[in-house]
Every structure is written in C-alpha cells, then in structure tokens.
Amino acid sequence: MWAGVAFALAAGLMWGLVFVGPLLLPEYPPALHTVGRYLAFGLIALPLGWFDRAELARLTRVDWIEALKLATVGNLLYYLCLASAIQRAGAPLPTMIIGTLPVVIAISANLRDHRRDGRLPWTRLLPSLLAIGAGIACVNRVELAALGADVDPARYASGALLALGAVACWTWYPLRNADWLRDHPGRNPRAWATAQGLATLPLALAGYAALWAWLAARGSTLPMPLGPRPLAFVGLMAAIGLFASWLGTLCWNAASQRLPTALAGQLIVFETLAALAYAFLLRGEWPAPLTFAGAGLLVAGVLWAVRSAPQKDTGMPAEAH
Template sequence: MSSVVIDRPLGLPPGMWLGILAGLGAGAFWGMTFIAPLLVAGFSSVDYTVGRFVACGVFSVLLLAWAQFKQRAMGGAAARLPSWRQASAAVGLSLLGYTGYYLLLVLAIADAGAALPVLIIGTIPLAIMLLGKPAGLRWKTLAPALVLTALGLALMMQATAAEVGEGGSGHLFRGLVYAVCAMASWTAFGLLNAAWLRRHPEVNSTLWANWLGVAAGLGALVLWMFWGSAWADMVQRPGFWPFVAVCAVTGIGSAWVAAVLWNMASRRLSPSLAGQLIVSETVFGLIYTFAWSGQWPAPVQWAASVLFVLGILASIRAHR
C-alpha cells in the first residue's frame, strides 16, 4: 500500500507526472523570453525574433544531420524526413507558436514594457483550459482551477498597474494590441499542435521539435530579408556579441528545449491540463523580470503567484 502512495502521488500515473514536469520545464524556459529584449539595447524586435529562431533552426538542422550521419554509420535506413503535408503543418504551426508569436511579443514589450505583456500572455492557460476541456470533465470540477488562476491574474494586474508602460516606448495601446494578438496566436498553436501530435504518434517529440525548428529558422530568414537590419550594420553596433549570445540561449533553450518538453506534455496530458501549466511561464517570466530589475515582488504579487500554484494543483486534481 505504501509503495502505491510513493509511486503514484496524488493518485496520478507516472506518465502523467512526466507530462506535468515537462510542462513546468517548458514554462521555465519560455519565461526567459520576457527579459531577452531588455538584456541588450540597440537591436530591433525583428532582429531579436530573427536571431532567436535562426539559432533554433541551425541547432535543429545540426541535430537532423547528426541523426542522418549516425544512421548511415550504423548501416541503417536514412533518418525520417517529413512529407509535404507534415512540412506544411510544421510551417503553419511554427508561424503561430514561434516566429509570429515571438515577434508580436517582442513588439508588445518594446511598446509597453515587460509587465503588461507578461500579464496578457498569462491568460493563455484560461483560454486553452476553456477551449481544450475534455468532454468527460465536468465544469464544476475544473472551476476551482479556473477561479484560482483568474484571481491570481487579477491580483497581478492590480499590483503591476503602476508599472505598465515602464521600459517601453510609451505606445501603450499599440503594445496592448500586440500582446493580445500574441496571446491569440499561441492559444491557436497550443490547441492545434496538441491535436497534430495526437494524430501522429509515429513522430516523436524531439523529431517534431526539429521540424518545427527548421521551419521557424526559414521563416525567420524571410522576415530578416524584408524587415531585418543589415548584417554589416548589426555587427558594428555596441553589444553585438552579447546580442548573439542572447539569441543563441533563447533559440536553443526557449525555443528548441522548451518545444521538446511541451511536446512531451502535450502527448501525455489533456489540452486543458497542459494549458493550465502554461501559467508557469508567467511565474518564471515575472521572477526573471524582478531579478533583472533588482526589485522584490510586492506582497500582492507573491499572493498572485501562490494562487497560480494553487490553480495548477487544483487542475491536476481535477484531471486525475
């Protein structure tokens, strides 16, 4: 009896716990994107978007090439390549959840500072929980998680209302629009990506992350050709190499590693529970932002974070 308690805490199977840990890990990496544009000044939102996803694309290509080399060296068949249908799905989803989403987020941060976009992006769990609820799950069972998350967002919004616009260009309304569009874009990605993974169990999480990474890298190059800064101009700017380092870290960590973790979570959890775990991105994003600014959160912000954690626990309980 005691071994059952140890092996299945809260009555959840090990596979479900792996999905939960993977979802929280993805949130920790995603939270880095909120401070990336604040680390090095002098580069545009397009520059950051392009740099991050080119790094992700290059890393994905290297991993795919290594897989091909390893398979050939072992005398096996060539590593799997996507069909035209799979490739088009990767391009479309990478636009929703990678290049397009991150560009909108960086534009929002540039116009309104980091606090407001963090809060708006934080509503993604509510949207996915509402839209991705399993048919057999009753609303009253899910209600505590929804209420706790909504209360946490309300507290955080009240606490940071005075900070809205700080660090941005002063175009608050435009930043608000960008943030809402980013939220809608990633909500669509979260639901559609989970549905695609359920329909294609033969494609593992790492391989799908590589395909998405290549698609995002190609999309970033197109973006750079039309709207990015000239290479010679960027190289001459102060802080170019720190900028490259930030792009590499967020491209590999916040894009590729987070994608693998999120794919693992999406395979093992229902969309509503996986969606709830996205609130960890908000918590980590706020922690990183506060650490960068050198300020401790106010008591009401601590209270909001506690509500977020309680919301996650309530959602886990509801999905047992």
C-alpha cells in the first residue's frame, strides 16, 4: 500500500505543473496549450514505444480503442477544460473545483467498485472526506479573497463551468483506467502509459491542424505554429509532456495497480497541494496561515484514508457496512 501511496505522490507532484502552464504563457489560447502539450506527449511516447514494443504488441484492438478513449477524455478534453478555466477565472477557482476530485472519486468508487475492491465503510471514510473538504475550503477561501471585486461575472462563471467539466472528465478517467489495469495485473504500467501517449498523438496532430486552420480563417494575429514565444512554448510543452503526461501517468498507473480505487482517488489531493505550492513559488510569496491550515487538513485526511482498510462484501445488506 505504501508503495502505491509513493507512486500517487509522485504523480501529484508532476500533475501540479499543469496548473501553472497557462499562467506562464497567458497569451496562448487554451486550445494551443492543450494540443501542444499532448503533441509533445505523443512525440515523447514514440521512442519510448520502441523500448516497450514487445509489451505493446500484446495489446489487442480492444485495448487500443480503450487507450484512445482514455486519451480523448482524460487527456485532451480534461486539459482543454482546465486550461480554459484557469485563463477565464484565474488559478484559485479551478484549483478549488479540481480539489474536490478526491471526494468525488472516492464516493464514486465506493459506490461502483465495492464488489471488486471491498467497501470502505462510510463511517470510516466520512472523517477523511470531511477533513479533505475542509482543507480545500480553507485554502481556497484565501485564494478567492485575493481575487477582489474586479472580476467579470460571466467570464468567471464560464470558468467555473469549465472546471466542473474537467472534474467530470477526471472522475471518469481514473475509474476507467483502474478497470483496465486491475483486469490486466500482469501488464507493465509504463507500457500502458506509453500506449495512451501513442493514442494521443494522432488526436493532437489533428487538433493542431484544425486549430491552425481555424485561427487562419478568423484572421488571428497569433503567429502559428509556435506562437509569439516559440522557445518558451516548446520548452514548456516538452517539460509538461514528459513529466506531467508520460511520467505522471506511469506513476498513477503503478499506484492504481496497488491501491483500491476509492483510496487512489483520494490521493489525487497531492495534485492540489503541488499546484498550490507551485503557484506560490510563481508569485514569490508565502502562503497565508489559513492556507497552511488547509494543507494540514488535506494531508490529515489522506493519512486517515490510507489507514482505513477496505472490507470485502459478504452478501450482507449495505446497512451492515
């Protein structure tokens, strides 16, 4: 279990990078951030696929279709929603909404996968969920207060809706990804991460071409294909593609093979903590005391969840759990 927690922590540290990418290049539209990131992910996956060619050859047509679905929803659609939300509402609101993922996934997995993974009794799960929810509320109260009154309500609301769309995508993705990994326990998590990168590549290429044509049709002044700061764009996309996309997915796959889905879902809280830490580093300031308190509650909730062992169903009514 602790190896799974370590892999989930590593994934969270790398996934936190995606929250600062749109802030580092604000002049780039969210769609270009999305296709740029996953084009880099796909290109990185090509040489990695050569090393995993024997393992990839074992994948069936059904497996590749599943990788394509996961790439579409968990990669492209999720990041398009997230990057758009960050640029429309700023980082705090999307961080708050994405931060609810541990709660949403844990509840979904407890309802959906209890026959396979065992049921985390609600009486034991509830304190963890409450601590995580309270921690997220504390952290984001500070962040939302910093926004002030100079906010366009319509733009802010659209950012909130897009962040909810990202939550929906990333509630579906880990549940579906865990299904495949648990159904194929002998498969290499690295190869499955690479397969998702290879499945993403044609989608990202098509998206890049479509975006370029759309911008040209609109008479956009954005210089394509690499925008106004090509070196910064290529470097950032390569870093996020390697660390957040491929290596983060590899670590998450390894965690998903070792942990019940309900527990793994709560460990996505590490992504929220990492995103907040990177945001404060980018600002060059220390978090407020309430932010520290919120981070402590998040960590306490995670530790409580890890200590709770799932109970296998015994055919008893749900109330007995």
